[in-house]
Amino acid sequence: MxxxxxxxxxxxxxxSVDLHASAWQEALVRFGHHVTFERARGQIGKGGDQLIPVFLSEAEQADHGEAMEAWRSDLFKSKYLPMVxxxxxxxxxxxxxxxxxxxxxxxxxxxxxxxxxxxxxxxxxxxxxxxxxxxxxxxxxxxxxxxxxxxxxxxxxxxxxxxxxxxxxxxxxxxxxxxxxxxxxxxxxxxxxxxxxxxxxxxxxxxxxxxxxxxxxxxxxxxxxxxx
Missing domain, CATH: 3.40.50.1000 (HAD superfamily/HAD-like)
Incomplete structure (x- = not known):
């Protein structure tokens, strides 16, 4: 034992996995990255530091990576957290x-x-x-x-x-x-x-x-x- x-x-x-996937997918699309729910869901379990580089280039991360993660965090708390x-x-x-x-x-x-x-x-x-x-x-x-x-x-x-x-x-x-x-x-x-x-x-x-x-x-x- x-x-x-x-x-x-x-x-x-x-x-909460589907809820996190929805929040990430919405955030990615809002910032110009047309990622499907299924692709986003496949990365849930990673933190943002590991997930974002899957979908954003280094230049895109430098340009709006932090803003996108902050937007996703606010969205999850307001829209999805009450559904967990x-x-x-x-x-x-x-x-x-x-x-x-x-x-x-x-x-x-x-x-x-x-x-x-x-x-x-x-x-x-x-x-x-x-x-x-x-x-x-x-x-x-x-x-x-x-x-x-x-x-x-x-x-x-x-x-x-x-x-x-x-x-x-x-x-x-x-x-x-x-x-x-x-x-x-x-x-x-x-x-x-x-x-x-x-x-x-x-x-x-x-x-x-x-x-x-x-x-x-x-x-x-x-x-x-x-x-x-």
């Missing part, structure tokens, strides 16, 4: 971890203010022992910075933790920090995407992981096949 479970938040604890909802069984899953004496951390590419709101929406703010956000890291996922900060705060090594996330970028970032990752399908990526990113096990969502807890990497520490 691991000493700590490190959760992603968007698409893992709360249902929790996934089912999230508090129950975290309480099961508490019962097993596993320390609970979150590692999110969101800003701290947004992260606090998400944890309130998910009903788990009082269940989280350690939180890291984009402001704690130089680079966002798929860079390992956020997970490395979480490990430092926890005072453990990567192989003593398990990460839980919904994107291949979570698995890539955690893997670079030496942390095995459980994948969640509830964020919209396929099992193949998650496996290719490095996930050692894949579940439909928090409820399925809770139902299979004892046989999962959270209960056993190892897994090589899909458990649900």
């Amino acid at each position: 691991p000493k700590a479970a490190i959760f992603d938040v968007d698409g893992t604890l709360v249902d 909802r929790p996934f089912s069984a999230v508090p129950e899953l975290l309480r099961r971890l508490q019962d097993a004496r596993v320390t609970i951390a979150v590692a999110s590419s969101a800003k701290k203010a947004e992260l606090d709101i998400y944890l309130e929406i998910a009903g788990v703010k009082d269940l989280v022992d350690v939180a890291t956000s984009s402001e704690d890291a130089e680079q966002s996922k798929p860079a390992p910075d956020i997970f490395q900060v979480a490990l430092k705060k926890l005072g453990i090594e990567g192989d003593e933790a398990v990460a839980i996330g919904d994107t291949p970028y979570d698995a890539q970032a955690a893997g670079k920090a030496g942390i095995p990752t459980i994948g969640m399908l509830c964020g919209g990526f396929t099992e193949a995407d998650l496996r290719q990113g490095g996930c050692i096990a894949v579940y439909p969502g928090p409820g399925a992981l809770l139902a299979c807890f004892d046989a999962s990497p959270l209960g056993l520490g190892t897994a090589t096949s899909r458990e649900a």
Whole structure:
């Protein structure tokens, strides 16, 4: 059993991936980049520092990258944040971890203010022992910075933790920090995407992981096949 479970938040604890994709797609179009919703959605899980270079050249980033990200941030807060909802069984899953004496951390590419709101929406703010956000890291996922900060705060090594996330970028970032990752399908990526990113096990969502807890990497520490 691991000493700590490190959760992603968007698409893992709360249902927000499509909302973020819509906000990014609207922002890109407003600033002259005709990007489809599907292309924008495929990059959700990265922070803006990693997402913007996918769609903007260096010259475009210098010209309006910051303005576009600020516009997107305001749009998300005003239009989409009120629409974010929790996934089912999230508090129950975290309480099961508490019962097993596993320390609970979150590692999110969101800003701290947004992260606090998400944890309130998910009903788990009082269940989280350690939180890291984009402001704690130089680079966002798929860079390992956020997970490395979480490990430092926890005072453990990567192989003593398990990460839980919904994107291949979570698995890539955690893997670079030496942390095995459980994948969640509830964020919209396929099992193949998650496996290719490095996930050692894949579940439909928090409820399925809770139902299979004892046989999962959270209960056993190892897994090589899909458990649900």
